[in-house]
Amino acid sequence: GAVVSQHPSWVICKSGTSVKIECRSLDFQATTMFWYRQFPKQSLMLMATSNEGSKATYEQGVEKDKFLINHASLTLSTLTVTSAHPEDSSFYICSAEGRDSNYGYTFGSGTRLTVV
Amino acid sequence: GESVGLHLPTLSVQEGDNSIINCAYSNSASDYFIWYKQESGKGPQFIIDIRSNMDKRQGQRVTVLLNKTVKHLSLQIAATQPGDSAVYFCAEIVYTGRRALTFGSGTRLQVQP
Numbered sequence: 001g002a003v004v005s006q007h008p009s010w011v012i013c014k015s016g017t018s019v020k021i022e023c024r025s026l027d028f029q030a031t032t033m034f035w036y037r038q039f040p041k042q043s044l045m046l047m048a049t050s051n052e053g054s055k056a057t058y059e060q061g062v063e064k065d066k067f068l069i070n071h072a073s074l075t076l077s078t079l080t081v082t083s084a085h086p087e088d089s090s091f092y093i094c095s096a097e098g099r100d101s102n103y104g105y106t107f108g109s110g111t112r113l114t115v116v
Numbered sequence: 117g118e119s120v121g122l123h124l125p126t127l128s129v130q131e132g133d134n135s136i137i138n139c140a141y142s143n144s145a146s147d148y149f150i151w152y153k154q155e156s157g158k159g160p161q162f163i164i165d166i167r168s169n170m171d172k173r174q175g176q177r178v179t180v181l182l183n184k185t186v187k188h189l190s191l192q193i194a195a196t197q198p199g200d201s202a203v204y205f206c207a208e209i210v211y212t213g214r215r216a217l218t219f220g221s222g223t224r225l226q227v228q229p
Contacts (some may be wrong), residue, residue: 003201006159010192033217034217041124042221042222043205043219043220043221043222044160044205044217044219045219046216046217046218049215049216091157093159094159095159095217097215105150105162105165105207105217106162107152107159107160107161108159109158109159110157110158110159112157
């Protein structure tokens with residue numbers, strides 16, 4: 001089946017620094033990847049939709065200059081949290097949609113970001 | 117719909133009992149629905165899906181029921197096991213709309229041994 005790998009699984013960084021999170025589709029080509037954020041005891045909230053070779057589409061209220069998304073290949077999308085602050089601490093999860101249009105229901109294992 | 121508040125509703129059941137988790141979805145135009153299981157610190161795991169032209173679908177130990185009239189989805193887990201303890205989310209999608217899933221607020225299932 002489709003496998004999505006996310007790295008790192010957790011990261012701790014200092015305020016003001018940037019952190020990059022990778023999302024890879026291991027056994028299929030992902031034309032679209034989705035990035036979600038999940039705060040404790042809450043649901044997943046879509047941040048942005050990333051299409052290979054084009055600019056990401058951000059949801060309302062998500063700062064594109066703060067959450068940089070790059071989808072340079074069909075198997076890799078990255079989310080960079082720039083100038084991180086404690087309020088950015090959250091669980092970030094990606095999902096990927098393949099060419100067979102499985103509607104992005106394969107998720108990565110998530111990245112726990114803690115900004116101190 | 118979108119999640120509000122800081123407390124997930126919790127369903128506690130005894131091992132071996134059947135569990136029913138409910139979800140009210142938000143968009144009457146949604147035509148595909150998925151139930152996910154999420155364990156602590158992990159990404160969502162696909163359980164079962166259903167298209168809007170169906171009202172029931174069965175998998176291994178799980179059944180999903182869809183009532184489009186009242187925009188309600190339920191997940192039934194038969195013979196619940198301790199390993200079923202997790203948070204369960206329903207998600208919806210509109211085929212012709214944006215292709216991202218919209219998640220419900222989630223329910224925590226606690227299985228007592």
